[in-house]
Amino acid sequence: MKLVIAEKNIAAQKIAQLLADGKPKTDKVYNTQVYRFTVQGEDWVSMGLAGHILAPDFPDEVLFDKKQGWYSVTEDGEVLPADVPDGLARPPYDTKRKPFLANGINIKGWKVESLPYLTWAPIIKKPAEKEIIRVLKNLAKKADHVIIATDFDREGELIGSDALNCVREVAPDVPTSRARYSALIKGEVTAAFDNLVSLDQDLADAGESRQYIDLIWGAVLTRYLTLARFGGFGNVRSAGRVQTPTLALVVERERERMAFVPEDYWQIRGVGAAQGQPETAFKMSHATARFTDRAAAETAFSHVDGATTGTITAVSKRSRKQQPPTPFNTTSLQAAAAAEGVSPARTMRIAESLYMAGFISYPRVDNTVYPRTLDIAGIVDGLSSNSPALRPVCQKVLSGPMKPTRGKTETTDHPPIHPTGQGDPETLDGGQKKLYMLIARRFLATLMGPATIENTKLSIDVSGEPFTASGDVLVDAGFREAYPYGLKRDEQLPPLAEGDAIDVSDIKLEAKQTEPPARYSQGRLVQEMEKRGLGTKSTRASIIERLYQVRYLKNDPIEPSQLGMAIVDALHEFAPRITTPEMTSELEDDMTHVAAGADTQEHVVEHSRALLAGMLDTLIAHKDDLGEAIADAVTADAKVGTCPKCGKDLVMKTSAKTRGSFIGCMGWPECDVTYPVPSGVKVSPIEGEGAVCPECGAPRIKCQPFRQKAYEVCVNPKCPTNFEPDLVVGECRVCAEAGRHGELVAHKSERSGKRFIRCTNYDECGVSYPLPARGKLEATGEVCEHCGAPVVVVQTARGPWRICVNMDCPDKEKKPARGRGARGAAKGGSAKGGTRKSAAKPGAKKTAAKKTTK
């Protein structure tokens, strides 16, 4: 039997289909899919790995103790690194000499001083995909030939090499070879299997060098930053070859913004309209778009101030064409989705699910050119029958020339991201459907003609001053019919001709200031990373997400936290190599040399280790400074306002006793001011105006609920601005049935700020309902027709909203909440799965409550 090892399941399946006599059979080994087929009567089996199946790591016994973590303590209380086995450490840091322990290091200092050990510690490959390895070994034992058919790139060669090492453990003598194909199409794959070669160990070594160097630098610097001032578990301060330069980009942009000196300028703007037709109003502005001289602006304005008429002096029309977009690859999909409010990381999670469900093609690609083999018409046809919303435009595309656009990057491994045309989009959830429609519409747009936009420019004379007005009208939608994303609204101008008089009103002189360079959006940052060679299509999204997770970044557009800036500053000073994209480009050069056999993995890795070791003395010497800088930055990030009592900072704190968070004064214990933290929201300070509550003097804070609009409130729950009198909303049915009288009353908890309805006889009946966190409540006196619970009206930003307060109401069961942002269940508060008692069945508290939460 011949065993074919591919990098991923889809490749294993494709290869089987392309090589098989007849149809391959899908089989399972343990729980993993494999494909069995015959080639000229011979039995073959193909399996997909899941990318890298081994992960480089330090051996457990080196600098890692299962109980102590990154350090360990000896029996006599001395803090030491976990033992380094003899012969593992390398010069110049010899384990036996322990040079860094010579001058009596205190316990707090120890952890960082141990880093030299780590720099030279050995690295082993640990199994990362145990199930896959099990299947691989199982099949390898039965194989008489093993063919590595992983992707044709450096990582693919490494993945193949790792797989081969696993195979060798159980089948040391089985012949092995390598199939190199650069496209999963018949000609390529059959040619590759007809011309088998052997695995390129140099190329695999090059990839492995990358793994080692990334781990060494990442682990040493991450441990250094984390331990310089240990902030407790969950407070890792990470660093890495890709993440740190990426963070530095954001910090650099923020610094540019801070250094930016705004310049004053003035604009004169007004409103024009065809004579006597106010409904044709359009915006117009002075021909000098920006006056940098105030006096000149005021002089010009004095001529037109209060003007009511103007004259058209010229009309010019120009039409321009907007070319249809190029096919999506990973980066352009991430950028387009980010513009629609979906982060790159979420985009990739959703894309993966769409791919797995058969709705779209493989989502990790650089390619932006459809291969000739792609059945474009077939896909459009499929879209047409499965997506009624797209049917008209699909029919239009089918009747047109269907000449697809091409992007700049052409590779042959996978086609650009496109819909398969299969599957019913109605079965998708909100996020999936949104992304699917973006991908489907983009695909259609790439097959359509340009959009034609007609621009009209009016030159207007108002009391001797020149004004202009401009309007864009889409005269031929072209691809825009399929792809409305990022489309500007038409600015229609009335039909006017030279010499026409117009009405003019509202002419104003506006003082403005130039804006600093804009912050990166997540989409822009992904593109910038690509431009600078940072990360790959598969990693950029998750690396940005990681920077948010370690709280170096916040908000979108992206801002660095104080912590993020402190980290970049420190590394820039003491380990500058890790902060720039050059480390990646130099690594690329090294890998090229290793792959070409001009250098060795050992040499390249040792050289990188030595560079890092050269920085360690300085890093360690400045450990305390850095620790302090990090602590200060963390405090600054935690600030939510100023203490009304003593003027010190109010910060987010964690209670040592309950582990819960609260807002407390930095002046503690002298000052005892504390506030509760509003639950379920991200809290941030308000700068400048509105920072202090005019009612009570406590700080006002910005609250950002998950995927909902942010709002500002006073932190003080006892403040009159937060106070709402208790409201009777109805009568308790449970009590009524029991022959008691109970009233249902809406309360707001002073401690948590949560709102809920509770029966006045709660101790006996246990009736309580959660309420939406915000919005003025009104009682209706009505009860729900489905469950008998009271109905209330909540005033929301979108207007009044009538709800039955019972989250377990059968009416809600019929339309279960989908995802977190769904109306109804989420607004009522049940999506968070809080504890509450069921009103319908007071006895069975938990069972009933569960249903609507998931």
Added chain:
DNA sequence: GCAAGGTC
């Protein structure tokens, strides 16, 4: 409790 790279 570390990175970045694959992919599930």
